[in-house]
Each structure stands twice: as structure tokens, then as C-alpha cells.
Amino acid sequence: MKIRFLGTAAAEGFPALFCTCSNCEEARKRGGRNYRTRSSVLIDDVLKIDFPPDTMYHVHRDGLDLSKVHDLFLTHTHSDHLYAEDLLMRLPVFAHGTEHPLNVYGHDLAIRLCKNVVASPPADRLSYKLIQPFRPVEAETAVITPLLADHDRGETCLLFYIERDGKTIFYGHDTGWLPEETWAWLRGKRIDLAILDCTSGLVGGRINHMNNEAVIDMKKAFLEQGMFHEDSVTVATHFSHNCGLQHDELVSIFEQHGIVTAYDGMVFEL
Numbered sequence: 001m002k003i004r005f006l007g008t009a010a011a012e013g014f015p016a017l018f019c020t021c022s023n024c025e026e027a028r029k030r031g032g033r034n035y036r037t038r039s040s041v042l043i044d045d046v047l048k049i050d051f052p053p054d055t056m057y058h059v060h061r062d063g064l065d066l067s068k069v070h071d072l073f074l075t076h077t078h079s080d081h082l083y084a085e086d087l088l089m090r091l092p093v094f095a096h097g098t099e100h101p102l103n104v105y106g107h108d109l110a111i112r113l114c115k116n117v118v119a120s121p122p123a124d125r126l127s128y129k130l131i132q133p134f135r136p137v138e139a140e141t142a143v144i145t146p147l148l149a150d151h152d153r154g155e156t157c158l159l160f161y162i163e164r165d166g167k168t169i170f171y172g173h174d175t176g177w178l179p180e181e182t183w184a185w186l187r188g189k190r191i192d193l194a195i196l197d198c199t200s201g202l203v204g205g206r207i208n209h210m211n212n213e214a215v216i217d218m219k220k221a222f223l224e225q226g227m228f229h230e231d232s233v234t235v236a237t238h239f240s241h242n243c244g245l246q247h248d249e250l251v252s253i254f255e256q257h258g259i260v261t262a263y264d265g266m267v268f269e270l
């Protein structure tokens with residue numbers, strides 16, 4: 001399985017849109033992997049998680065063909081994860097040559113925001129699918145179980161357990177330390193790749209988002225509780241400019257713990 005990290009920043013981007021803090025200025029100076037856009041991954045070109053406002057840029061930067069995507073899963077409606085207005089571009093006149101609908105999976109608020117933009121799409125263009133926590137979905141490209149996050153109390157924020165081609169991915173952001181229901185569901189499951197929320201970096205706290213320490217502790221917990229095997233991989237992503245660390249510093253901290261630091265455009269083979 002090929003997992004392409006399209007974006008690896010939190011909501012504001014890194015360097016952030018309107019910010020002149022020392023972290024953003026340093027990122028501008030260093031360039032390269034310190035430039036991060038809003039978060040999404042693309043799996044084997046056919047399965048996408050989240051639809052951020054930087055999607056057009058991702059497509060141009062990486063030379064992608066998004067018409068190949070069959071399933072789009074939405075974690076929640078924060079603006080760095082869902083820019084519903086661009087779903088219009090899947091409709092006739094804007095998109096030629098598509099032969100199958102894009103299946104859009106989300107909880108009630110996410111689907112409602114999509115319907116506010118395209119209320120009744122042609123069935124061969126967009127197909128909305130309502131999903132519920134802990135109810136597995138047999139999508140065209142994978143079996144995916146939505147799990148509960150600890151994120152925004154104002155909506156049902158989801159994480160995903162993805163099963164495809166005999167491999168499993170835990171898509172773990174945006175979230176703080178996992179709610180007990182999610183831990184309970186994961187016990188007894190195998191995780192080959194865990195993609196975890198590292199919004200806060202050096203800043204304390206593991207409510208709504210996680211920091212470096214929480215990512216390291218979660219990897220340990222997955223090992224101790226048997227979800228991880230010796231070849232399981234942890235990737236840290238979704239970095240805020242407030243995290244206090246540039247890419248090289250993140251790498252030097254995380255490599256001591258056998259954790260991969262994501263960057264925009266990183267392709268991971270599982």
C-alpha cells in the first residue's frame with residue numbers, strides 16, 4: 001500500500017497564513033520540509049482522507065489524478081479538513097472524463113456541509129454516505145471503521161481504522177488522548193501503521209490534540225496493549241506553528257523513539 005502525505009500542518013498552515021512568529025519566520029528561512037499545508041493523505045491513489053482547502057495545490061504539486069479516487073472519508077468539519085465548496089468541481093462542466101461517483105463518507109454535520117454546497121448531485125458524480133462511530137463500512141477501496149476522537153465537543157469527530165490489502169492503518173487525528181471507547185475497540189486489533197496527531201509539539205497537554213510526549217506514549221501503549229507488532233510503524237503529523245520545532249528538530253526527537261516525522265509529499269510504502 002502506498003500512503004502519500006499530501007499535507008502535514010494544523011489549521012493555520014506552517015508557516016501560518018498571517019503569522020510572523022519566530023517559528024514561522026524560521027520555517028520561511030529554512031524552506032523545504034518546513035513548509036506544511038493542511039492535512040490529508042491519499043492511499044494507492046483511490047482512497048482519500050479529508051478534503052482540505054489546499055487540495056488543488058496538492059494535485060498540482062504532486063501531479064495527481066484525483067478522478068481515480070473512489071472513496072473520500074471525512075474526519076470532521078474543521079476548515080483544514082473539509083473545504084466542501086470544491087466538491088462542486090466534481091460536477092459536469094467542471095470535471096470531464098469521470099466514470100464513477102466519488103463516494104463521500106462523513107458523519108451528519110460533515111454530510112450536511114457537503115449538501116449545503118451540492119444538495120442533490122447526479123448519482124454518477126457524488127454519492128453521500130452517512131457513517132457512525134464503531135460501525136464498519138465496506139467501501140469500494142477498503143473496510144473502514146470510524147472511531148471516536150477526543151477533539152471538538154461541538155460535533156462527532158472521527159478517526160479511522162482502515163483495512164486494505166491485508167494491512168491495517170489507524171488514522172489518528174485530529175484527537176487528544178483517545179477516549180476509552182476507542183481504546184476498548186482497538187484492543188485485540190492489529191495496527192500496521194499509526195498516523196498520530198502531533199499538533200502541540202513541545203507545548204503541554206493532550207486534550208483535543210496531542211504533543212510529542214503523547215505521541216511517544218501512545219506508541220508505547222499500542223505496543224504494551226498488543227495492537228503493535230515488531231514491524232508496526234508510527235508517523236507523527238498535523239504540526240502547528242506553535243509546536244516550537246522545525247522539521248529537523250522533530251526528526252531528531254522522534255527518531256530516538258523509532259517514530260517517523262511526516263512532511264508534505266512524503267510517500268510511505270506499507
Ligand SMILES: [Zn+2]
Pocket residue numbers: 010011039078080081174238
Ligand atoms: Zn486539523
Ligand SMILES: [Zn+2]
Pocket residue numbers: 015016019020021022023024025241242
Ligand atoms: Zn507562526
Ligand SMILES: [Zn+2]
Pocket residue numbers: 076078151174
Ligand atoms: Zn480539527
